[in-house]
Amino acid sequence: MSEPSTRTVERALSLLADVCEKGSTTLADAARAVDLAPSTALRLLRTLEASGFVRRDAEGSYRAGSRLMQLGAQALGNESLIDLCHDEMVALEAETGESVYLSVEGHADSALYIAIVEGSHSVRHANWVGRTIPLEGSAAGLVLRGATPEPGFVVIERGIERDVTAVAAPLTAAGRVVAALSILVPTYRMSESDAQQCGELLAAAARRLSARLTDSSHR
Template sequence: MKRLVPAVTRAMDILELFLDRDGPLTAPDIVRELGLPRTTVHELTATLVARGYLVPEQVGGYRLGVRLYQLGSRYAEQLDLAAEGRAVAQQVAAKCQETVHVAVLEDTDVIYIAKIDSTQAVRLVSAAGRRLPAHCTAVGKMLLASLPEEELRRRIPDGTALAAMTARSITDTAALRTELAATRERGTAIEESESNADVACVAAPVRDRAGQVVAALSISVPGIRWSPERRAELEELAAAGAAELSARLGHRRARA
């Protein structure tokens, strides 16, 4: 087991005291409940207040801050996204008989939160929960292409050495930016043997009720079943599936 950071553990202990409490919590309450020194409690609560996790009461004590509500809401959104993503992925997989994923972006990686396997004998072997470099995948390219330019350059500064998963992986930031520009123009992302030498993939963006891209839906195909014609078919299916998932998340397309 990796070493735990004592200060972080103590801060979490303070927050978790509210799980069994309805009213505010005072510093003496914390000292008594957790057996911590007063100075330590003062430093921890001051930090939690500064970060928005606690709010000081005028009459003394603390109540939970809005930051915890934001995190809880975000957690709930992820749960809904995973559940709805799996349901839509199942529909798309039934139509194309290929492997379908839904993934989200975390820094410069993608994490697959839903996966439906192909029913074909030759198929992609993967798993939900897997993490891959975003620039090597169709879902990752779609999600990176959806970032504001300033945010994209913050995450992947010019000149960054990009890891290669296959001989066809993009390793140059200039080439990646060109690819992302084409992805924005096309509205779908394409990956041909960049994360797996034997697999090609298409992806489309998933939007929330505010219109923000929060995930991407992809269809993965073994190279033996990949062709320009098949690619066009799968792009349409991925876009339709992503639109359906977006609608389930509350997104409404703007009228032309």
């Protein structure tokens, strides 16, 4: 990497670090903190914003973006979150025979599947770990957006996939949605009563996990 390119990366990382450390900062404050001209800082921040590493709030201040939070979660939190949820996911699969997924919010209005316990049926949902789906129109997406109705779960029939019904429930920590627990089933095998039963099982498991997550966040 050439010297100018290296310097550009260093400046961008310095700006990113300043945004993260402050939580919220203006262009002028960020430029001053890393000793850059406002025009240079603006150019770099726009690049970071386009990549999802920072975002602008309603007041125009810069905050950490979804891409940064996704990578941070993957690096620091996903492994422990997966470990925490594993036994409940295994129990859900054992009770329903269907594939159980864990997902978190990803980049650019997407949900990222981070873990699966595969169902035991010969026809079951394939492993989508590492794949993203749109938040819009998906059960996990509605949950991650905080749009879970009163029963505590969401059912979407033929949403992202034409022949799949998805049921999802939110995992929360201190009142904030941090992940979605979901069951994905071929639609031909999912009656309305089956969806209700899966939803109730998911919601109960999600409540137990949320209590543990909240306890952990208070330690």
